[in-house]
Amino acid sequence: MASYQERVKQFDxxxxxxxxxxxxxxxxxxxxxxxxxxxxxxxxWRILLGYLPLDRDSWPSVxxxxxxxxxxxxxxxxxxxxETNSPVxxxxxxxxxxxxxxxxxxxxxxxxxxxxxDVRRLYPDISFFSQACEYPNPIVGTGIDRLHQRVNQxxxxxxxxxxxxxxxSLLQSAPKKxxxxxxxxxxxxxxxxxxxxxxxxxxxxxxxxxxxxxQGMNEIIGPIYYVFATDSNTQWREHAEADCFFCFTNLxxxxxxxxxxxxxxxxxxxxxxxxxxxxxxESKDYTVHNILLSQGIKMPYFAFxxxxxxxxxxxxxxDVLSLWDALLTxxxxxxxxxxxxxxxxxxxxxxxxxxxxxxNMKLLQNYPGIDVRLILEEAKAIRx
Numbered sequence: 001m002a003s004y005q006e007r008v009k010q011f012d013x014x015x016x017x018x019x020x021x022x023x024x025x026x027x028x029x030x031x032x033x034x035x036x037x038x039x040x041x042x043x044x045w046r047i048l049l050g051y052l053p054l055d056r057d058s059w060p061s062v063x064x065x066x067x068x069x070x071x072x073x074x075x076x077x078x079x080x081x082x083e084t085n086s087p088v089x090x091x092x093x094x095x096x097x098x099x100x101x102x103x104x105x106x107x108x109x110x111x112x113x114x115x116x117x118d119v120r121r122l123y124p125d126i127s128f129f130s131q132a133c134e135y136p137n138p139i140v141g142t143g144i145d146r147l148h149q150r151v152n153q154x155x156x157x158x159x160x161x162x163x164x165x166x167x168x169s170l171l172q173s174a175p176k177k178x179x180x181x182x183x184x185x186x187x188x189x190x191x192x193x194x195x196x197x198x199x200x201x202x203x204x205x206x207x208x209x210x211x212x213x214x215q216g217m218n219e220i221i222g223p224i225y226y227v228f229a230t231d232s233n234t235q236w237r238e239h240a241e242a243d244c245f246f247c248f249t250n251l252x253x254x255x256x257x258x259x260x261x262x263x264x265x266x267x268x269x270x271x272x273x274x275x276x277x278x279x280x281x282e283s284k285d286y287t288v289h290n291i292l293l294s295q296g297i298k299m300p301y302f303a304f305x306x307x308x309x310x311x312x313x314x315x316x317x318x319d320v321l322s323l324w325d326a327l328l329t330x331x332x333x334x335x336x337x338x339x340x341x342x343x344x345x346x347x348x349x350x351x352x353x354x355x356x357x358x359x360n361m362k363l364l365q366n367y368p369g370i371d372v373r374l375i376l377e378e379a380k381a382i383r384x
Contacts, residue, residue, distance in 0.1 A: 008035045015043055021054045023047075027329035031380075033373065034325045041321065042231040045224065048328040049247040063239070070242035074137065077206050078199060079144055108206070111213050113151040115201050118218040119194045123226075123317050129197070132190040133229060135238045137199065141189045147198050197225050200245045204252070214259040219312045221248045223320050254333040258308040268334070273307055274299040277338050284342055284382060288352050295357040302364035306341050307334070314344075314367045323372045326379075336379065343378035344370075 002010065011029055014022060026047065034041045046052040051066070052059055122129045140146070186192060200221060205213035224247050228240035236243070252259075257268040264271040278299050282289040292298075305313060310327060312320050323340070330336035345352070347370055352360055 004035070007032075011035055011040055012038065015040065017056070019056065021047065021056065023054055030329050031326045031376070033322060037232060039231045039233040039236055041325065042227050042233075042236055044325075045227055045328060046243060046247060049224075050250045051243060051247045063243075066246055067239055067242045070245055073203050073207070073245075074139060074199070077203050078147070079139055108202075109151055111205055112147055112198075112202055114215065115198055115205070115213055115218070116148050116151050118215060119198045119201065122194060122197065122218060122222045126317060128226060128230075129194040129222075130192055132186050133193050133196055133240075135240070136189065136191045137196065137241060140191050146191070146195060147202055148195060193225070193229060196229075196241050197221055200225070200241060200248065203245065204249060208252075211256060211260060216259065216309055217252070219309045220251065220255075223312060223317065223324055224248055224251070226317065227321065251333075255308075255310070270304065270308055273334060273338070274303050277303055277307070277341055280338060280342055281345060285346055285349065288345055288349055291352055292360070295360060297357065297360060297364070301361065303341060305365075306344075307337060310337060311340065315369070315372065319369075319372045323376070326376050336383075339379040339382050340375060342382055343375045346378060346382075347375060 007029070011034065014026055014029065026044065030044055030048065034044055043052075047054070053062060119129075197218070201213055201217060204217075205211075221244065225240065225244045228244050228247075229237060231237040231240065257263045257266060258270045258273075260269075263269040266272065278289070281292075310333075311323060315323065327333075327336055327340070344367060348363060348368065351363055355363065
């Protein structure tokens with residue numbers, strides 16, 4: 001087995017190659033864990049999420065094009081208001097026309113209120129998301145109302161953005177983390193990291209009206225933004241917002257069926273995924289499967305959150321990052337994830353066999369702090 005120093009050198013040589021990056025080699029090394037520091041994880045995730053092409057020579061033009069496009073999204077969706085989008089005579093706040101720009105504005109605020117609540121809860125056990133970001137968006141300080149100011153102290157009735165049926169909001173157990181609702185005000189001209197995440201999610205919801213925003217998306221974007229915004233390379237860190245938007249969009253295009261109820265029973269829907277996981281458990285460990293079945297513990301009670309949020313709520317942030325180093329190497333976004341879920345069940349097998357219903361429910365909804373490298377090794381053994 002290569003030493004840590006050798007792994008670092010191999011990783012750096014791979015990322016800094018003169019021409020085309022070897023994707024197969026990159027995935028193999030990422031699965032085994034991306035060495036900390038020097039922006040390795042940030043750069044690797046950009047590649048694994050399909051944002052950066054394998055041809056390094058094309059990076060400058062791709063980055064320039066994508067970042068300019070995101071700037072345009074901000075201008076059109078955040079900066080422009082109903083006053084600038086329509087003649088004053090033809091449109092006004094009391095216009096009952098459902099196609100009125102003002103009506104769209106008020107409906108947007110209902111969604112925005114839910115986003116605002118969710119992003120403030122991102123990893124409350126660390127202070128990162130409440131801190132001022134190093135590179136606030138240029139619109140900050142221009143007099144434009146910030147998104148959270150649009151819904152601050154409002155009495156908007158939140159539309160049902162939570163997923164109907166099985167879902168994190170309906171099946172959440174007692175939270176592992178203490179939630180912090182309020183943050184100290186920042187210096188004028190600054191903005192907190194959660195405000196950046198809020199802007200990204202709002203733009204995504206506006207650009208994807210068929211799906212919109214659904215609770216849980218905040219948990220998917222959190223790790224990506226954290227990795228990009230803490231990059232040791234200032235040139236990459238400065239563009240964390242734009243790069244995160246496109247990487248999140250690419251990931252959501254792969255797992256969007258998890259968040260659309262009408263697709264639950266499709267081959268890629270969340271209900272069918274849980275059915276596959278149940279059959280997989282029966283095949284890999286009939287005893288554990290039978291115990292859960294006899295105790296009436298159904299997959300949706302714990303596996304919905306595991307699968308739909310890609311285990312982002314089951315571990316501490318550092319462990320989630322290590323886990324995602326491996327999960328992002330799977331182009332299907334679900335096969336390795338299911339292997340990992342089975343591995344998690346097998347590693348607490350003895351407890352599940354001997355515990356009663358209540359204890360097992362608590363165990364599965366508050367998974368113990370097992371080393372994620374052990375889980376990934378077990379998942380690899382399951383696949384082989």
